[in-house]
Amino acid sequence: MWPETELTRRLCIRYPIIQAGMAGGPASPKLAAAVSEAGGLGTLGAGYWPAEQLREAVRSVRRLTGRPFAVNLFVPGPYEVSVERISRVQARMRSYRRGLGLPEAIVPDQFAPSFEEQMEVVLEERVPVFSFTFGALSEYWLKALKERDIVVIGTATTVREALALEQSGVDMVVAQSGEAGGHRGTFLGRFEDALIGGMALIPAMADAVRIPVIAAGGIMDGRGIAAAMMLGAEGVQLGTSFLTCEESGAHELHQQAVLSADEESTVITRAFSGKPARGIRNRFIVEMADEEVPDYPVQNALTKDIRQAAGQQGVPEFMSMWAGQGTRLSRQLSAGLLVRTLVEETEDAVRRMTSRIGADRNQ
Template sequence: MWNQNSVTRILGTHYPIIQAGMAGGVTTSSLVSAVSNSGGLGTLGAGYMSAADMKLAIKEIKDQTNLPFGVNLFIPETPVVNDEQITNAQKLLEPYVKELHLTDNVSFSEVQIDFENQLEVILNEKVPVCSFTFGAPSKELVSELKKVGIIVIGTATTVEEAMINEEKGVDIVVAQGSESGGHRGTFLGLFEQSMIGTFSLVPQVVDAVCIPVIAAGGVMDERGVIAALALGAKGVQMGTAFLTCKESGAGASHKRAVLESSETHTVITTAFSGKPARGIENRFTREMQEYKNQLPSYPIQNALTKELRKQAGRQGVPELMSLWSGQSPRLSREVSAKELLESIVSRVGKTLGELNE
């Protein structure tokens, strides 16, 4: 059976399908539990969450499923703070602040996510799976997680990043192609040099490491799953496909933008966070493009635009929202997570059968 392999054995899932840990509120407890209850691995995107909020979300997930699920964390980054750059960025954002009638000007306070407290929650709650983005976890951290039975997943956008993850001791590595929506997990070298498509990246990573490889980037349906398996991956990770599901916490404007877009509508932008990310092009990304070299790096720009993004979402102004999406929005569907998984699973079996005729 295609769905019984090293990944399903390691994760304890019925299918080697992982819902990506999309941070920022998309991965509600309902979405995570629905994916896990349907045989995949639901993942809470906890990158921006406080330890307290993360603990509450984990409790809600446990109340809704007794099957394995994961939590995704961001490896901390220490930016160089440039006061003049921050001031200039605030001035660039002023017109948008006024447009949304925000009472206060955009302010910046360097609030770092407490990674240590997040990890403490992961360990105390004995979360079944913990995945990492924007870097590889240390050997010591991996060992600490494994001691209490937690499966560790790393993220790589190049072969070298995958090899580093394996050297650190992770159980599984996600090979994340350039088709992916939102922020990719690049942590070595220039982002531009890591823009490798899924079809090219996956087989090269498979040949370079001994641990199971998960394919990510542009996978939306059974065809992506079958292609990933043919390339040597043992499973897939899907983000955009789950973003438009009914249980997703993405706003109505965001979902509609993805559902109504095509493959030519996504762009790579640093305007919202200071880190390159793929999303649906809108007025904000177009107007900020000429200033891309003047913006503060992540997570500073992310903090500067936080209230702007939040209010744009609340007011339903998609032209000022971060509309993260992969390169296959035409394949998005407005269904439940269960319906999506059941459809993919049934069609994988049917298509494989047809290929073998």
């Protein structure tokens, strides 16, 4: 057992290892429950789920484990519905739709599930931990979460964002470094200026805020966990590492792509959702690179059936295969075994380091 810290005490977990809320399938109830059962914190990636699907997932996790878990949501921000951009991108994507046997595109009447309805489920179900990305949370929701003793974790890509989140009253903050896969959480300033590597971001954020910092981005094994904690993180959040676990809900081809990717395979793209996200380069990303796509969540809604059809038909060139830069270290294990392996590797890494540097102590 590792000694208790503010983070493990507040989250009621044994190891400060959090499975990231990979929305869109990977972070399923099965995966979340397995991580929590093993002593980490599992997360439901619920950003794209309508309220009732979220409620069902929360209940599924609770059937599988009595341990704490988190729900991760996307905080909605302002966006523009540009008819001109929508028409242009629909025209651009027409041949892809035809290739996948999809009918002519229609503009959906809803671009994203209702955040308010999702939040009602989080509150009603009194989920143990609530994490979010894409912004700060309003006072209204923060107050409601705190009244129900729900631990609240925000996501920051810069020190400025971490300070804003701390100020708003969150309990902990994820330091999402440039290595991270999936959507960039940047909400203040341009995402291009907020791609800060973990070696620089983690200590800077740990120095700046008083709340616990959870490092995320490129962490794949115990060496990464030990390094992140060395830099000042109290915990870590791993996405890509859990994406290829047996319990992961990620598409088989997505998992295969991650397992065979190297550090040059990923790229940041807006093409799938309208928001910048890091994923494995494929035909859709390359061909759409120069297109000014509509804002999130509009573009996300427009590509939804393309992504779904690609998944059903096994066409990775049109799937959004989010992944971080650490894919060379990915492996296929059960989530429980991965957590135990991560813990052992961390201890090994610390021991090796102690015998290397600690020798100085008695001089």
